[in-house]
Structures are given as structure tokens and as C-alpha cells.
Amino acid sequence: MAETMPAIRKMSAQKGLELQEIPIPKPGPHDVLIYVEAASICGTDLHIWNWDDWSANRIKPPLTLGHEFCGTIVETGEAVEHAHPGDYVSAESHVTCGMCYQCRTGQAHMCPKTSILGVDREGCFAPYVVVPEQVVWQNNRDKLTPEVASIQEPFGNAVFVAMNQDLSGQSVAVMGCGPIGLFTIGIARAVGAKAVFATDLNPYRKELAKKMGAHAVFDPREDGDVVERMLDGNGGYGVDVVLEMSGAPPAITSSFQVVRNGGQVVLFGIPPGKVEIDVAEKMIFKNLTVSALNGRRIFGTWYQTRWLLETGVVNVDPLITKTIRMDEVNDAMDLLTSGQACKIVMLPNEGKPHELSGKKKERRADPNITAGPMHH
Secondary structure, three states, X not given: OOOEEEEEEEOOOOOOOEEEEEEOOOOOXXXXXEEEEEEEOOHHHHXXXXXXXXXXXXXXXXXXXXXXXXXXXXXXXXXXXXXOOXXXXXXXXXXXXXXXXXXXXXXXXHOOOOEEEOOOEOOOOOOEEEEEHHHEXXXXXXXXXXXXXXXXXXXXXXXXXXXXXXXXXXXXXXXXXXXXXXXXXXXXXXXXXXEEEEEOOOHHHHHHHHHOOOOEEEOOOOOOOHHHHHHHHOOOOOEEEEEEOOOOHXXXXXXXXXXXXXXXXXXXXXXXXXXXXXXHHHHHOOOOEEEEOOOOOOOHHHHHHHHHHHOOXXXXXXXXXXXXXXXXXXXHHHHHHHOOOOEXXXXXXOOOOOXXXXXXXXXXXXXXXXXXXXXX
């Protein structure tokens, strides 16, 4: 193996990313070294590329970006027990402490000491990445292509949002058709929602929403009163469940207007600032159940994700816009900014699988286990 590798790095406090040559990382006693086959670009990566206020306050250059990926384990630390060279894996990007109140009570996704790949520690936009064994997730190569396996993390966010309540036989509104909103539409249809309405301003995303199974998609700028249109489409009644995925203040306001009395509103999108809500009229007097969610359950959501994707119950292929080389990352960021792409997947090793001569061959994933400590 070579001693160095190219990596996509944030080198300074300004817009853009650079391709830099850095040493190939070495796994510690509890770590694994993974040959990266596919790495998906996330909205977080876009924020870091653009160097917005959040990035300026959080990111400490130099840093290798990327946290959504899949690949093959090529080396393990001496204390690793459950992962082996040849395993086809992804990883939970949130490395939690395992000891705090949240970690010990089944809420590891809220661990206050979380360290995130590509944000707080070196990421996966490179031919190799090191992660702790505790976050390794076993994949089945026969059932998940590298492109699909690399997007299990954001898909898991949508699983967390959609399956936090029973959508079977319910009318559902998905406000915002970014990647996670689009995943949510497919999941809602898969679990038996009787009607799924969606809203977005972007024509490209509106078409993707239809491909994912939305019964109707509305643009507030073109279709007039979105609330009225949804009520008409739902037989004159408010919808049972609203999944607010955009964070846009007008969409949040519409969410509380379009939901029926006694219905549910799930808030997932991140607003750019404070949002005013008439709590009495729009929440209390309507007897609403309101949830605010972030991330995904570690690792409960991963098991649900595995079932939805491996069985093909939800087909995410329409949402993978293209695959790219590492040196095309800045162009990819421009494309994502333009709104003409959904998920862009990078192939750091040009799509070539790793050959492990003389080492243990890949094992098929056992649906009942995951490598490393369990968090429930």
C-alpha cells in the first residue's frame, strides 16, 4: 500500500475545497481502516464548502470532509473483535461516548460528546478512512450497490422522521423536497400512507417527488394557497400527519395550518432563525401532537434502513443524480447549489473494489448483529 493518498480538504476559512496529498491514516487499537468505494455529498459538506456562519463557528481547518460512505475493511486494530478485513461496510458518522446519560438510556443520537466524521474528525472524502469499530455497520454486497450503501445515513434520518409515528392509512404532507424529504416520501408510501402531498419551490425536486410516489406536489409560488390545495386534495379535511423537512418559516406556518385537529406535526428542517407560532390557536386548541427530531437512532434506525433498502421496498436510484471523481468536487458543489441535483456520489477509488489477497474474504451481513457495542 502507498504511504500517501489524495483527500478533499478544507484548508482555510474561505469558500471552496482543495485536493491535497496526505498520509494514509493508520488504525488505532480499536479502529478499522476502510478502503472507500463510494462517498455521498451531504448538505453539511455543502455548508462547509460555502463557509457559512455555522461552518466558521464549528470547523477547524485543515480537515478532510465527508461522512456518508461505504467500503471494504482492509486493516483492523489489535483490539478489534467483530470486524474483519474484507467486510463490506458503512459507518455511523456520530462517534458517541457510550457513557453519558443519553448513551446509556437508548438516546445515543443525542450524546453531548458526539464527534462527527468530516466535521470534528477526519472524514471519508479520500481513498481510505479510519473509524472506530463501534460505529461500523455491516452491508450485504449482493443487495446494496456502493452508491446506495453510501447514502444509508441520510436515508436513516428520513426513516427516523417517517417511522416515528404510524403512517399506515394516514394522509401525509411532506413540506420540503430536499434529499431527506424525498426519501421520506418513498418511505411514507412504502409503509402504507393513503395519500402523500409534498411542497417545494424547485421544479427539479418536484419531479423527483412524483417519482418517489407523491400523489400531488405543490409550489407555493405557482399554485397559490398550498394549504387550500392540500385540503382540496384530501377531501376537504386537514391531513393527519405533517412532516416539515425544509426549515423554511412559511412552510412551518403552513404545517400548522394544514394539519387536522388532533393531528401530528413533526419538525425536522432547521430554520435559519427564530420562527413565530401562534401556540394557542395553532397547537393547543387544535390538540396537536408536535415532535422535534434530529438525526437517527443509533443503531435502531439502521436496521429499519437495511430492510427498506435491501428488499427494494423503497427505490432510491432516481435520487442518485450522478457519480463523480474526487477532482470534480467543486463542480459538484456548484451543481448542488443550483438545485439541479439530489445526491451526488463520489468514487474516491474510481469505482474499483479492493482486492484482499491472502486475507479473509467478505462475510455476508448477519441481520441480527452489527459490529461493535450496541446502542438501543
